[in-house]
Amino acid sequence: MPGEKSASVEEIDVSAARKIAAGHRAQGNSLVTVLQDVQTEYGYLSGEVLEAVAEEMEVPFSQAYGLATFYSSFSLQPRGKHHICVCMGTACHVRGAANILEKLERDLGISSGETSEDLKHSLESVNCLGACALGPVVVVNDAYHGKVSSRDVDKIVADLE
Amino acid sequence: MTVATRLANAGDLASLRQKILAGRKSTKIAISVCAGTGCRAQGSMELFEEFQRELQEQNLTDVEVRATGCHGFCEQGPLVVIFPRKIFYRGVKVKDVPRIVEKTIRNNEVVDSLLFKDPATKKKCLLENEVPFYAKQQRIVFRNNGKIDPTQIDDYIAADGYAALAKVLTKMSAEQVIEQVSQAGLRGRGGGGFPTGRKWDICRAQPGDEKYVICNGDEGDPGAFMDRSIMEGDPNSVLEGMTIGAYAIGASRAYIYVRAEYPLAVTNLSIALEQSRSLGLLGENILGSDFSFDVEIVRGAGAFVCGEETALIASVQGDIGSPQQRPPYPAQAGLWGKPTNINNVETWANVPVIIDKGSKWFAGMGTEHSKGTKVFSLVGKVLNTGLVEVPMGTTLREIVYDIGGGIPKKRKFKAVQTGGPSGGCIPESLLDLPVDFEKLTEAGGMMGSGGLIVMDERTCMVDVAKYFLAFLVDESCGKCSPCREGVMQMHSILCRIVQGEGREGDIELLEQLAAYVKESSLCQLGGTAPNPVLSTLRHFRNEYEAHIKDKKCPAGVCTALVEFEVDEELCKGCGLCMRDCPTEAVIGEKKQPHKIDVELCIKCGVCYEDCPFDAVIAK
Numbered sequence: 001m002p003g004e005k006s007a008s009v010e011e012i013d014v015s016a017a018r019k020i021a022a023g024h025r026a027q028g029n030s031l032v033t034v035l036q037d038v039q040t041e042y043g044y045l046s047g048e049v050l051e052a053v054a055e056e057m058e059v060p061f062s063q064a065y066g067l068a069t070f071y072s073s074f075s076l077q078p079r080g081k082h083h084i085c086v087c088m089g090t091a092c093h094v095r096g097a098a099n100i101l102e103k104l105e106r107d108l109g110i111s112s113g114e115t116s117e118d119l120k121h122s123l124e125s126v127n128c129l130g131a132c133a134l135g136p137v138v139v140v141n142d143a144y145h146g147k148v149s150s151r152d153v154d155k156i157v158a159d160l161e
Numbered sequence: 162m163t164v165a166t167r168l169a170n171a172g173d174l175a176s177l178r179q180k181i182l183a184g185r186k187s188t189k190i191a192i193s194v195c196a197g198t199g200c201r202a203q204g205s206m207e208l209f210e211e212f213q214r215e216l217q218e219q220n221l222t223d224v225e226v227r228a229t230g231c232h233g234f235c236e237q238g239p240l241v242v243i244f245p246r247k248i249f250y251r252g253v254k255v256k257d258v259p260r261i262v263e264k265t266i267r268n269n270e271v272v273d274s275l276l277f278k279d280p281a282t283k284k285k286c287l288l289e290n291e292v293p294f295y296a297k298q299q300r301i302v303f304r305n306n307g308k309i310d311p312t313q314i315d316d317y318i319a320a321d322g323y324a325a326l327a328k329v330l331t332k333m334s335a336e337q338v339i340e341q342v343s344q345a346g347l348r349g350r351g352g353g354g355f356p357t358g359r360k361w362d363i364c365r366a367q368p369g370d371e372k373y374v375i376c377n378g379d380e381g382d383p384g385a386f387m388d389r390s391i392m393e394g395d396p397n398s399v400l401e402g403m404t405i406g407a408y409a410i411g412a413s414r415a416y417i418y419v420r421a422e423y424p425l426a427v428t429n430l431s432i433a434l435e436q437s438r439s440l441g442l443l444g445e446n447i448l449g450s451d452f453s454f455d456v457e458i459v460r461g462a463g464a465f466v467c468g469e470e471t472a473l474i475a476s477v478q479g480d481i482g483s484p485q486q487r488p489p490y491p492a493q494a495g496l497w498g499k500p501t502n503i504n505n506v507e508t509w510a511n512v513p514v515i516i517d518k519g520s521k522w523f524a525g526m527g528t529e530h531s532k533g534t535k536v537f538s539l540v541g542k543v544l545n546t547g548l549v550e551v552p553m554g555t556t557l558r559e560i561v562y563d564i565g566g567g568i569p570k571k572r573k574f575k576a577v578q579t580g581g582p583s584g585g586c587i588p589e590s591l592l593d594l595p596v597d598f599e600k601l602t603e604a605g606g607m608m609g610s611g612g613l614i615v616m617d618e619r620t621c622m623v624d625v626a627k628y629f630l631a632f633l634v635d636e637s638c639g640k641c642s643p644c645r646e647g648v649m650q651m652h653s654i655l656c657r658i659v660q661g662e663g664r665e666g667d668i669e670l671l672e673q674l675a676a677y678v679k680e681s682s683l684c685q686l687g688g689t690a691p692n693p694v695l696s697t698l699r700h701f702r703n704e705y706e707a708h709i710k711d712k713k714c715p716a717g718v719c720t721a722l723v724e725f726e727v728d729e730e731l732c733k734g735c736g737l738c739m740r741d742c743p744t745e746a747v748i749g750e751k752k753q754p755h756k757i758d759v760e761l762c763i764k765c766g767v768c769y770e771d772c773p774f775d776a777v778i779a780k
Contacts, residue, residue: 029479030459030477030478030479031479032462032476032479033459033460033479035462036460036462066481067462067479067480067481070464070481070482070638071421071461071462071463071464071482072421072462072463072464073421073461073462073463074462074463088383088632089383089384090383090384090540090541090578090581090612090614090625090628090629091383091384091538091540091541091546091612091614093383093625093628094541094542094614094615094616094620094625095541095542096766096770099765099766099767099770102765103743103765103767106743126422126463127381127383127465127632127635127636128381128382128383128384128385128386128422129422130198130380130385130386130389130420130422130423131198131199131202131235131386132383132384132385132386132538132540132546132612133199133235133236133386133538133539133540133546133547133548134199134202134203134235134236134546135540135541135546137202144198144201144202145202146199146202146203149770149771150741150743150767150770150771151740151741
């Protein structure tokens with residue numbers, strides 16, 4: 001939320017967000033596009049960053065916050081150094097994706113949608129990654145792993161450093 | 162690229178094609194490495210680089226190596242096809258590269274171990290079209306996938322690309338284009354099945370000069386990925402189709418809305434846009450005609466509802482993707498309030514072929530009301546997973562068994578789910594159904610975007626219904642209450658049933674709620690949301706009853722209703738389940754039948770899935 005600052009979080013430099021927003025505004029691009037690029041820059045959308053973007057785009061904060069919470073690709077939390085994404089599409093589901101997700105939750109000690117306290121891991125499930133022929137699919141930091149078994153999960157987790 | 166100068170007219174395009182083709186006659190052998198997302202996940206880009214390195218090292222400069230779009234047979238990836246003979250290698254690894262170059266490229270011999278072995282006949286298949294997975298397919302939309310490098314517009318032009326556009330701009334009026342698409346009988350491949358020609362005509366007839374064209378690349382149905390493969394593997398075919406459509410409608414601007422999850426599609430489309438602009442195939446006065454047109458890519462941000470036309474328009478405008486009441490339809494007042502025509506990726510990719518080969522040719526394929534081919538993503542519990550393009554009217558049995566190779570591990574077929582979360586499950590008794598728009602709907606399924614998810618005896622249909630409703634609860638935009646509240650209520654009833662807390666009357670309550678949600682939701686997301694429940698109830702009511710009355714899950718999926726046991730006669734004591742059990746609940750000596758300690762078992766089902774002998778049974 002705006003203005004809410006936690007003592008453990010360092011002050012965030014919002015100048016890059018302002019720059020991105022200004023650039024897009026000049027080109028008449030939409031707020032969604034701005035937020036996508038800002039998220040690429042920061043890894044997630046913090047309250048401060050959203051405020052800066054709203055100000056720069058001259059829209060109410062609620063509009064930026066509304067978009068950031070409506071679309072699932074936006075994250076209001078920092079993601080871990082290793083971001084693990086489990087596909088829950090139908091093809092993956094019938095091949096046991098739920099078991100894979102549960103195992104990752106057990107092994108990493110975090111629930112889906114959470115980031116570990118040391119910011120090392122974050123775990124997320126998505127509705128379909130479109131690599132259905134290879135189900136179950138797990139994506140670790142943009143690298144796809146197909147036909148994942150629970151044994152593969154052991155290896156995936158062991159390889160995270 | 163050979164040339165980067167603008168093509169001033171259709172003649173220039175034809176000469177460029179001749180020039181490209183002439184330059185290629187010397188390159189007799191081409192190695193095509195599948196670089197679709199599926200094969201990339203299995204290491205095909207490393208393979209591609211290794212081929213380049215090896216060829217260079219061996220000074221084989223006249224051999225071309227090409228990273229192409231998806232070949233479709235993802236299950237067997239990484240795939241390599243050696244042209245011109247079309248020798249088909251599967252499961253190729255980096256270490257195989259020197260052998261392929263030495264034997265096949267240098268000496269025209271075959272590397273036997275990399276050939277596909279037909280499990281039915283035990284025969285090895287040398288060529289791509291001998292592989293049963295490909296033999297029954299008819300690749301129209303996928304005409305170039307697997308052959309051309311999607312990042313080289315020259316490849317597309319060499320394969321007669323943009324010839325249809327040239328024909329349209331030089332020889333056809335807008336009315337003639339619409340007439341041809343209408344006569345071909347092309348219907349929207351995104352799910353609705355609305356006649357494309359009529360859709361264009363309605364938009365064309367609207368007053369005003371400012372009109373828009375949109376390509377819906379928000380392939381949201383879980384289990385479907387054909388649009389992804391087209392955008393990644395043959396982006397120019399989509400652009401050419403859109404340009405022809407825009408000419409017919411009278412639009413000068415277009416947007417391609419691509420899902421957030423498809424970064425490679427965005428990259429390849431961007432390259433295609435840049436290259437076609439530099440050749441004057443997009444932009445001002447295309448091929449020297451009066452027609453100007455350009456396309457922009459919009460990246461989706463992750464919302465299933467944006468597949469719905471009015472929600473998609475809102476999203477392109479940078480707003481929250483919530484649907485609007487129709488009418489007015491997008492054709493009347495769409496993007497920025499202007500007449501807008503939306504078609505999906507596969508529909509657009511069909512357009513150039515229809516113009517090129519004619520409506521009669523296209524209408525010669527398919528059934529009475531569904532013409533042409535359809536790309537299906539054949540996935541789930543089926544041996545040969547991948548993308549399959551067949552003429553409309555092909556039966557589900559041919560797709561699942563002849564092309565798909567049937568169910569793995571000799572398990573029993575149960576159902577095939579079609580049409581994504583709006584669709585339904587089709588049982589074994591309807592396997593001989595010829596697949597077209599009408600027949601699938603009659604059977605309680607839906608064409609949707611073409612996902613075919615095969616389910617076997619170990620798939621629980623109540624769990625599947627719950628899965629889809631959980632998906633829809635998550636993706637409902639929340640604007641109208643029948644969808645927001647009704648689907649959630651249905652989902653909670655299903656949760657209770659799979660937990661073993663189902664009550665007498667729950668099935669009737671589900672049916673009642675389904676009727677309300679269907680009737681009163683604002684958009685098609687809600688209007689079709691009860692379908693997964695209704696179709697599983699229609700064909701698998703006994704499974705619901707087993708959960709509610711007997712407190713049993715016949716498929717052994719719903720953990721609250723299942724206890725796992727080892728069949729001592731089937732167990733070989735291989736120890737696989739013991740190694741994978743997260744709670745050390747499996748006990749026993751090597752090569753002796755194992756046992757499961759019910760106290761320790763958390764019913765995660767790992768042993769049940771793992772066991773190669775099906776010795777773990779669910780009770």
